[in-house]
Amino acid sequence: MSWVSITDLDALPQGRGIKIDVGELRVALFRIEDDVYAIADRCSHAEASLAEGEVFDTDVECPRHGSEFSLITGKPNSLPATKPVPVYDVRVVDGTVELNIGGRS
Amino acid sequence: MLTLEQPTFERVLADSPAGTHEGRKAAFASFQEAAMPTGREESWRYVDLDFDLKSLALPSHPGALGPSPFLEDVTDRLATVAIVDGFVTEEGTSADPNVTISRLAESDRLAPDLEADIFANAAGAFGRDGIVITAAPGTAASTPVVVDVSATQPGTVSFPVILIDVGRNAEVPVVIVFRSADGEMVVSPQIGGRVDDGGRLRLTTVQAWGPGTVAAGFQRLVLGRDASIRVGEVGLGGRLGRLDFQCDLDGDGSSSDLVGIYFGDGEQVLDYRVVVNHRGKNTSSEVTLKGAVEDSSESVFTGLLKIWPDATNTSTFETNRNLVLSEDAKAHSVPNLEILCDDVVCGHGSTVGPLETDHLYYLQSRGLNKDRAERVLLRGFFEEMIGRLPAPQLAPSIRHAVNEKFIRAQAEGRIA
Numbered sequence: 001m002s003w004v005s006i007t008d009l010d011a012l013p014q015g016r017g018i019k020i021d022v023g024e025l026r027v028a029l030f031r032i033e034d035d036v037y038a039i040a041d042r043c044s045h046a047e048a049s050l051a052e053g054e055v056f057d058t059d060v061e062c063p064r065h066g067s068e069f070s071l072i073t074g075k076p077n078s079l080p081a082t083k084p085v086p087v088y089d090v091r092v093v094d095g096t097v098e099l100n101i102g103g104r105s
Numbered sequence: 106m107l108t109l110e111q112p113t114f115e116r117v118l119a120d121s122p123a124g125t126h127e128g129r130k131a132a133f134a135s136f137q138e139a140a141m142p143t144g145r146e147e148s149w150r151y152v153d154l155d156f157d158l159k160s161l162a163l164p165s166h167p168g169a170l171g172p173s174p175f176l177e178d179v180t181d182r183l184a185t186v187a188i189v190d191g192f193v194t195e196e197g198t199s200a201d202p203n204v205t206i207s208r209l210a211e212s213d214r215l216a217p218d219l220e221a222d223i224f225a226n227a228a229g230a231f232g233r234d235g236i237v238i239t240a241a242p243g244t245a246a247s248t249p250v251v252v253d254v255s256a257t258q259p260g261t262v263s264f265p266v267i268l269i270d271v272g273r274n275a276e277v278p279v280v281i282v283f284r285s286a287d288g289e290m291v292v293s294p295q296i297g298g299r300v301d302d303g304g305r306l307r308l309t310t311v312q313a314w315g316p317g318t319v320a321a322g323f324q325r326l327v328l329g330r331d332a333s334i335r336v337g338e339v340g341l342g343g344r345l346g347r348l349d350f351q352c353d354l355d356g357d358g359s360s361s362d363l364v365g366i367y368f369g370d371g372e373q374v375l376d377y378r379v380v381v382n383h384r385g386k387n388t389s390s391e392v393t394l395k396g397a398v399e400d401s402s403e404s405v406f407t408g409l410l411k412i413w414p415d416a417t418n419t420s421t422f423e424t425n426r427n428l429v430l431s432e433d434a435k436a437h438s439v440p441n442l443e444i445l446c447d448d449v450v451c452g453h454g455s456t457v458g459p460l461e462t463d464h465l466y467y468l469q470s471r472g473l474n475k476d477r478a479e480r481v482l483l484r485g486f487f488e489e490m491i492g493r494l495p496a497p498q499l500a501p502s503i504r505h506a507v508n509e510k511f512i513r514a515q516a517e518g519r520i521a
Contacts, residue, residue: 013174016505052501054480054508063484063504066468066477079472 003091003098010095012036017051017060022099027088029097030055030071036097037071038088045081107163109136109231109262117163117231124213132219132229139223148222151405151437152345152376156319158223161262161291163231164190168257168286174502175282175311179251181498183277186236187253191263193234195253203244204277209235209266216266217297217325221349224293224321228264232295235266238279242272242301249278249307249496256318259288266295271304271332278307280496284342289317296324300332302356307335307495311503314343316371323349330356330385337494340367340375340396341506347376354381354388354416364493365394366503368510369402369434379408379423383416392423395490397483397507398434399514407439410451417448427457428486430511431519459521476515483511 006022012031019041020027028041028051037058041051048064055061059068059077067081074087089100107113114133118126141157142149167189184206187195197206209215210233219229238250254265269279283294292314300306306326314320320343326334340346352361367375375398381390396404406425427436440453460482468478487507491500514520 013177016501052504054505054512061477061480064481066473066481068477078474078477 002102003100005096006099007097008095009034009036009092009097012097015055017053017055019049019051022101025101027099030060032058036090036092038090038099039069039071039074040086042085043067043081044076044083044085050085107165109159109161109163109227113163114230117233120233121210122213125215128215128219129230132226135220136223136226136230139226141223148349148378151403152347152374156291158227158262158291162260164258164261164263167192167194170255170257170284170286173253173282173284173313175313175499176251176253178502179249179280179496179498181248182251183246183248185251185253188235188265189255190257190261191233191265193236196236199250201244201246203241204246204250205239206250207237207239209237209268212237214268216264216295216323217268218323221323225323228266228293228295232264232266235268235295237268237270238277239270240272240275240277242275244272244275244277246277249280252279252281254281254283254294256285256290256292259286259290259317262291262293264293264295269298269306269308271298271300271306273301274303276305278496279309280499281310282313283311283320284313285315285318287315287317291319294320294322296322298324298326298334300326300328300334302329302331304329304332309337309494309496309499311339311341311499312343312346313341314346316342316344318343319345321345321347321349324351326352326361328352328354328356328359328361331358332356333360334362335495336361336363337496338363338365339503340365343373345374345376349378351380352382352390353384354390355384357385358387359385360389362390363392364490366487366490366507367394367396367404368507369396369398369404370400370510370514371402372400373402374405375402376405377407379406381410381421383410383412383419383421386416387418388416389420391421393490394424395426395487396436397428397430397486398436399430400519401433403435403437405437407441409441409443410453411443412446412449412451414445416446419446419449419451422452424453425455428483429457429459430514430521432521479515479520480508480511484508
């Protein structure tokens, strides 16, 4: 487990993603109310940026071909993608968003 | 109340530099004689103005608006300028010594075209302030000057002026974001650009007005020899979002590229009047606007590419594509060419229609549900234009704003 601070919660827009590079990871961060979700910023189908997708509840729709991924599990809910994308643990500590770069707990 | 009448004019005149008095007086005389457009004029066809400009008042002081996602996207800036209710509230200091920013009210200059119509007349007479962005010859700036233009006070009218002078062989990007509060108000932004020989201007404007705003904007751009401009226009907000655009390709070898995106919903009217004058030899221009309308909104595109008699070896094309997404929405598209020279390559194209049913069927056959298939098509439609905007930094927030409008229309069952 190694947590790194990546941004302030206040810096994240509501209901849309932002891209952030953490070491070698390309992460798409989403804020929904006061919850933060992090998944790999690369669609498992054609490598589009998921941070630019639209958010529906706790799912994000890939902007290029419309596959919908769960922000909680990383699994696709619809074609054309069939494989999940990596999900990262995030937590908010005193208004700072931290990401676990040591893999899933 | 600073209504647009004689006493207000005298106050504005008394506060302005003597060098502007003659121009202001002429504009005021024209304004007094001018009547509100009725929709019978060719340049106001399809537009219904339900207010009298002469009964509106200038704001007495600047208000304030919250943040804007479009501005937040542009993090790397040469300078930030703010014009609120026609007052320059933040003059900005440029990070590049070759790009200077000064106050219009401290110069002898006025809006670029004072005779175009009643809004232009009023801007000449009553436009109190604005900014002048000057790029010295040879400047090579790649980060933009950002201009935040806002209106906050219902019942008022303001005339923010932005003049951009690009010197010989200079290059400068400018991003202008227009926005306003929710109430009913009128704004008539006046943008003037002069690009000297070999200069390059990259101008991006976003109309993110509030729902009650009537915006009657002007852009007048004049190009010297081998000068070029790239203009990106994004029309999303306003009860009326209008752009009266004129580009004069005066210098030999000059070129312009206008790309535009608009998306109307509710009862919005988004009105584009585009004129490109080819006067120099070997000039080229491209005008490409793509828009969507839903609910009972309307869009208007009238484009005129005019090739003057001596403009030999002109190359030009204008395209306007429209998606009509709801039964009550309308898109008017009138591309025109006026060719007075026989050595030219010109073309124009225009389409108006719904999302293609064949494309929807194909995507659904690949496992996308109908709503998702529609969204993929809509995004694809706009992506071509978003990718060509001169300020790529704005792309994420523009995509999001367009998608948000479309998703709202889907959720409310308005996509036919």
